Amino acid sequence: MAVTIYDVARHAGVSPRTVSNVVNDYPFVAAETRRRVRDSIDSLGYRPNLVARNLRRGRTGMIALAVPELAVPYFSELSGAIMDEVAPRSYTVIIEQTDGDPARERALLEDRDRSHVFDGLIFSPLGLGASELGAIPGATPVVLLGERVNEGPFDHVSIDNVAAARSAVEHLASLGCRRIAAIGDQPYETGETAQVRTQGYHEALEAAGLSPDPALVVPTSNFHRSAGAEAMERLLELAEPPDAVFCYNDLLAAGAIRVLLDRGRRVPEDVAVVGFDDAEEGRYSTPTLSTVAPDKHVIAAMAVAQLFRRLDGDIGDPVDLRAPFALEIRESTIGRLQAIAALDGKAGAGRKGRRV
Numbered sequence: 001m002a003v004t005i006y007d008v009a010r011h012a013g014v015s016p017r018t019v020s021n022v023v024n025d026y027p028f029v030a031a032e033t034r035r036r037v038r039d040s041i042d043s044l045g046y047r048p049n050l051v052a053r054n055l056r057r058g059r060t061g062m063i064a065l066a067v068p069e070l071a072v073p074y075f076s077e078l079s080g081a082i083m084d085e086v087a088p089r090s091y092t093v094i095i096e097q098t099d100g101d102p103a104r105e106r107a108l109l110e111d112r113d114r115s116h117v118f119d120g121l122i123f124s125p126l127g128l129g130a131s132e133l134g135a136i137p138g139a140t141p142v143v144l145l146g147e148r149v150n151e152g153p154f155d156h157v158s159i160d161n162v163a164a165a166r167s168a169v170e171h172l173a174s175l176g177c178r179r180i181a182a183i184g185d186q187p188y189e190t191g192e193t194a195q196v197r198t199q200g201y202h203e204a205l206e207a208a209g210l211s212p213d214p215a216l217v218v219p220t221s222n223f224h225r226s227a228g229a230e231a232m233e234r235l236l237e238l239a240e241p242p243d244a245v246f247c248y249n250d251l252l253a254a255g256a257i258r259v260l261l262d263r264g265r266r267v268p269e270d271v272a273v274v275g276f277d278d279a280e281e282g283r284y285s286t287p288t289l290s291t292v293a294p295d296k297h298v299i300a301a302m303a304v305a306q307l308f309r310r311l312d313g314d315i316g317d318p319v320d321l322r323a324p325f326a327l328e329i330r331e332s333t334i335g336r337l338q339a340i341a342a343l344d345g346k347a348g349a350g351r352k353g354r355r356v
Contacts (some may be wrong), residue, residue: 009157062119063091067079120310125146125190144156146158156318156320157302158323160322162200163200164327166272171290172271181246184227184247218234228247247275253276253289257273257289268334273332276291278328290327302323
């Protein structure tokens, strides 16, 4: 039989109302009484009815997480990190896959009826552009993930995509590569993340004294493996093919490497490749993939903490939070023997911002 609040009250020698006050963290309970009630809760194994407690507070006890595609490793790994952050708060996470559909994304932000389903939303938009997001009023607390599109009504967590892309291309240039290509540009309104990565790419070329070649920047309609493969095929048809490629995510890099190997190119001896996102599969691929690694756990922690600050009554101006990233250097840019030697030499060193 389940332990009730009345059982706890009898065990602690207090009223059921006092037990309720302790469970709900009301401040006006004597320290000794609070200790006695908590001891009774632990001793009896009492579990509060979280649904009832949230209803009394006018909350559902659930938050929503909306991402474009769970099949993309970055979003599935980030979703897991967010669920880990939410779990200790006794909330449930509802995951919504939007497929980048603007109508579905807009409904998440505009439909006031959804406030009866979840208390807040962590949202990575893909289909909505800057002008549309900026025009949507803030009602339910929302934290946006991904590139900052404008000074809209929502809190926001991201990494510095310009600096991250620049670090990847600077690494390729430092290896002596001179024909550095980029796969993943998206020159339309909803491609803000790709566009700032292209900006970082150009800044790194300029810093290295390399002239940009428009033929080396290949746009893609998505960030899937097939798009990376198609882009690499185009690059290999150039009169002067690249000697290095910066891919805007790890799936694009996987597709590019497959084509390079099929066409008899060695990675990294003939063409060095860097990805973005540090998906787990890149750590076990052949070769292992050098990549920009956003700190997904910090992104998750920042987003969840900010959302719950809003749920707890913070009505301040929207904030723009930046999470750290690191450049993980592996076999696809420096080769297997060098990667092993570098790992041995740097064990425990933990250089911030650039690791092997």
